[in-house]
Amino acid sequence: MSRLATSVTAALVVAIVTSWTTVVGDARADTARTQPCTRYTAILAPGTWETHIDADPAVPVGMLRPLGDGLQWQFGRDITVLYAPYAASAFDQGLTYAESLSTLEATLHHMVATLCGSTRVVLAGYSQGADGIGDLATEIGNGAGPISADRVVGVGLLADPHRDPDTTLSLGNPQPGDGIAGARSQDFGALTERVRTLCADGDLYCSLNATASPFLSALGKVLSGDPAPIAYLIPAYTDPGTLIEQAVTVGAGWAATAANLPTILEGLDTLPRLLTSGDIAAAHQIASGLNAALSPMVQAAASVDLTLVASVIRAAAAVDPSGWTSAASVIADALAYVDIQRIAFTAGHIQETLWRTMESLTRNDHLQAAAELAVLTPSVFDLADATLGPLLTAVRGDLALAVDTLLDIGGPESIDELVQLARQGAALASFYGSNAHIDYAEDVQTLLGFLRTQVAS
Structure with a gap:
């Protein structure tokens, strides 16, 4: 997506939100004013892909539907339950996550601001919806929202990407770490005691350890925050989960390749001399080791847009204070221009040929x-x-600097910790293969119990 296209996209987001607010929103608000004002109003924000900007807010949808149904059943005519309609996109519909979130924030502000003055408010959100509801609750709790804090009876956040267990009370099983987008810059102020957060076991979107996984944390901040550094790089309709997975996989492969670089360079230097001397057995052993050392890079590059992923990693480096991602970015830039498919084919050909040569000598x-x-x-x-030509041309000494950066961060033993990225990649692959981010049925009921108590008190 070009920078011009990004600007146009941003303008379209504003136009869409404005159009919905002034036409659809006002029409629905006018309709609401013709109906009796209920004692309570619950505004629920669905997660990514669970709704769309033209959805009817009165129609229950998504993960929070049992929550809305439960409140409606409990309080009947005393409560109005609304589901915030918004883009609910994350790159895949032509909008970045941040641009989609802006449509939610505009919708939430309009919905809350146009409520009748006597109704008291319940707020809840799931995933991207929790992101928006959490930001709104932060504004309200700190005196900058569309209504005063005393009108909000309770706030529930499921799988909040900005979850901060140090400032927010948790329900259910407390999880370590923060949300993948990092903690908010403010706490919930006057609403702190009325906010509860829930995070399912193993859901990295809301329980990522930034210290143990700085690479993942930096990617999360970039992909869920200000889209400017990468918006023009990412094609429309890109699945964010796939993008993160590719970035971690490639990062892990590059890191492992960097850790294997001494083996690779020694192998490339030794192999021709062994062949010239006729030591085929030793040459085959070196070729096998060389193939194994190159394997992480080859596997990581399969079906991946290397240039795009390198750009995302580079953008992530700017928000990772640890220096890990910065080092990974240098590795990414160094290896992005290596002909990996050619390397894979040639390394495999060498190993196979040496094997056949040894068999011929045996006979x-x-x-x-x-x-x-x-x-x-x-x-x-x-x-x-x-390998060496493009690598040395691209690196120009920067790869050594990247390794030195990691040594400075973690000490002499941290060269082995380059493969930390591989462990992060494995954890993320396990996460995507699980149902951790959608396993919230019990948590929804737990949240329902809390909000029922808040409304009834």
Whole structure:
């Protein structure tokens, strides 16, 4: 997406929100004013993909539907339950997460501001909806919202990307870490005692340990925050989960490759000499080690947009104070221009040819062995050229600087911790393979119990 396209997109977001607010929103508000003002109003914000900007707020949707149904059943005509309609997108519908969130924030402000003055308010949100509801509650609690804090009876946040367990009381099983987007800059002020957060076990969106997973944390902040650094890089209709997964996978592969760099360089230097001397067994051993050392980079690059992912990692580096992501960014820039597919093919060809050569020698078929070796030496130099040429041109000493940065952060032993990214990648893959982010049925009932108590008190 070009910078011009990004500006146009942002303008469209404003136009959409303004249009909905002035036309649809006012029409619905006028309709609401013709009906009796209920004692309570619950405004629930669905998660990503659970609603759309033209949805009817009176129609229950998504994860929070049992919550709304439960409140309606308990309090009957004393409560009005509304579901905030908004884009509910995250790159996949042509809007970044932040742009989609802006449509939610505009909708929430309008809905709350146009409520009748006597109704008391219940607020709840799930995932992206919790992001918006949490921001609104922060404004209200600190005296900057569309209504006063004394009108809000309770706030519930499920899977909040900005979850901060140090400033927000939790329900259910307390989880370690913060939301993937980082903590909010303010607490909930006057609403603090009336806000509850819930995070399911294993849901990295709301329980990410930034110290243990700085790379993931930085990616989360970039992808869920200000889209300016990466909005023009990311094609429309990109699935954010896939983008994060690719970035972590590639980051892990690059980190492992950097950790294996001494083995790679030694192998590329030693292999031609072993072949020239005729030590085929040792050459085969070196080729096997070389192939294994290159494997993380080759696997990470499969079906991945390397240029895009490198750009995302570079943007993430700007919001990671630990320096980990900055080092990963240098590695990304260094290896993004290496012909990885050519490397994979050539390394595999060398290993396979040496194996056949050893078999020929075992059979005393020296002519066949010689024929195999005749075509092998160019392949070795081809591998060196494909790896070292672009790598040294791109790195220009920066890869050593990246390793030095990691050494400065963690001490001499931290070179081994480059593979920390691989562990983060494994944790994220496990997360995406689970139902952690949608396993909230029990938590919804727990939240319902809390809000019922708040309304009834």
